Amino acid sequence: MQEEDLGSKQPFKFFECMNLLQPTGRQAQDLPQLLSLIGEAEPGVIFHHTHQYYLKAAIEIPEYTNDFAVWAAESLEERALAEKLASLDLYGCEDVEEVRNALIRIIKTYLRENPAPRAARNGDAFFFNDAVTIIMEAGPMAGNLPEFIEALRTVGASSIYFHFFEARMRLHGPADDFSVWLNQSLGREDLAQRIQRLDPYHYSLEGLRQQILSVL
C-alpha cells in the first residue's frame, strides 16, 4: 500500500491483516548468541519480533513490549535487561536498522555491566522468526467522522494494529493512518494530535481501540 492511498482527501478505507509465521531455524540459547543473531538477522525478522508483537492475540495486556524483552524476563530471568529492552522507543527509530542498533547497544551495555546471565533451559531458546503479512479490505469505508467512529467500532483488532502501529513504520514518523486522515481529510488537527499522543506501548489492541474512540 502506498502512503497516498491513505493520506489524500478520500474516504478512509479500513484494512485488516494477518501474519503467517515463518521460522528461520535459528535460535539463541543465551544472551551472547542472541546478540550475535540480532546482528545477522534479516530486517524482517527484527521487525517481526518488535513491531508485530502487538498482532498476537494475547489474552492479557503484555507486561513487556517486544519478544526480546519477554525472553529476557521469562527465559533468562534477567528482569533488569527486560526493562531496558521494553523501554526501547521503537517509533522513535527511523527504520529497522536503527531498532537493530539500539537492541545491540542495550544488550552489549548490559553484558558489560552485569555478571554473565545463565543460558535458557532446554526448549526455552529464543527462536528467530520472520512473517508474511497478508492484508485484506475490512469492508467499511468512512467519509466523515460519524462513519469513521462507527467503522472503528466494528473492524477487527488487526485493523487497529495495521493503521496505528504498522503505519508508523510505513509513514516513517510519529503519525499513524488515523491521525493523518483526520488531519488531512477532515481538517481535525486537534483530534489528530490527541491520537498521536496516545502511548502506543501500554494498551492491548482492544484497549487502544477504546482510547481512540474516547478521543473521537
Place this chain on the structure above:
Amino acid sequence: MEGLSAYSLIAEPEELRALTQLASRLEGRSFLHVNSTFTGGGVAEILNRLVALFRDLGIEARWEVMKGDQSFFDVTKKIHNALQGQEAKITTQMWEIHREANEANAKRISLDADLVFIHDPQPSAFVLHRKYGLWIWRCHVDVSHPYLPVWQELESYVSRHDGAIFSGAKFAQSLSIPQFVVPPSIDPLSEKNKDLSDQEICQELEAHQINQDKPILLQVSRFDRFKDPVGVTHAYRMVKKYHDCQLILAGGTATDDPEGEEVLARVGEAAEGDPDIHVLLLPPFSDRTINALQRSATVVLQKSTKEGFGLTVAEALWKGKPVIGGAVGGISLQIHHGVTGFLVHSIEGAAYRIRQLLHNPELGKKMGQMGREHVRRNFLITRQARDYLALWIALEHRGERVIAV
C-alpha cells in the same frame, strides 16, 4: 457439518471475514490431504472437519488415507519416535518397506490437485510421485530434537516439497524450503467439543461406572509412552495423601501405533488395586464420552514428555478447565503458566499443582475462563483453515513479504 455461518457466534468476525475472502480467491481449486489413519489422534479428527469446511467454502478438498501392513507401521512408529528424539536403528531394508508402501499407495490414490498436504512421515515419500501443483509437508510431531540419522534420511523427502509446516516455531529445522508455523485447532461444534447438558454428562459417566462424588483428575490421550500415563498415576498417588480424589486415564490407540497395547498394560499394572483409578480404553468415535469426561473434570492433565501439540489441552481449556501440562512441545503454546494452567517439569511438579488447584477452586475457575478465551482467539478450526488458505496464497506469491488480497 454446519457451514461457516455456524461459527459466527463463536469465532472472531475478523477471522471469518479473512477466511471468506481468502477462499473466494481459491474457489474451485483442488486441495488434497494425505495421512495414514482415519481414526485416532488429533490429525484425523481435525482433517475430517477441515475438509468439510473447505468444501463448504467452495474449495474441492479431498482427504485420502494411505494403507500399510504391520511391518510398515512398525517402521513408521520407529521413525515417529526417532523424530521425537529417541535413538532408533532404521535399516536400509526398513526404509525400503517405507518407500515401497508409499509407492503402492501413490499409484492407488489420485494425486491430481492444485495443493497437496502430506501429513507426517508416513506418506512422506509420496513426493517422489508428484505430478503438478504445490506440495507441502505438514509435520504434527515434536521434532525439536530429532535423532539426526533418521531426520536426515527423512529430510531427503521433505526437501522435495515446496514448503513445510510445523505446529510451533521451536520445531523448525534448517531446511532448504520455506517453513511456516500453523498450530492445529479444535472444532467447537464437533461432538467432542459442543456443549452438553448436565443430564447428558451424567448419562455418559454412568455408562462407564463413574460417579462425581470425588474430584476428578483426568488425562485423555492415546496410550503412548510419551504421554506418560504411568507418571500421572504416580502424581495422583502423591495427591491422594491429602485429597480424596479419583483419576481417570482415558484414551484409545491409533491404528498407526503398534505400541499402544504395551503401554496400556503398564498403565494397568500401575493402577492395580486402587478403585479410584479408572482406565478407560475407548473405542474410536468416543467423542461424546470424552466431551463428558472433560466437562466433569476438576483438573485436566496432559503430562507429556514429548508432544507435537496436544490438542486435548485446547479441548479442556475450551470447556473452562484448568490444565496442568508437561512443559514440552505445543503444550506451552496453550498453557500460559499461572494464567490458563500450569506447566510442569516433573511428576512432583504435577502433584504439587494438582494440590494447589484442589485447594483453591476459584483459581481453577478463573484459569478456565482465561483458557476458554485463549482457545477462542487462537486455536479454533476457523483460524487453522484461514492459515492454510493464506499459506496457499503466500506460496503463489513467493518472495513477497506483504501480500494484498
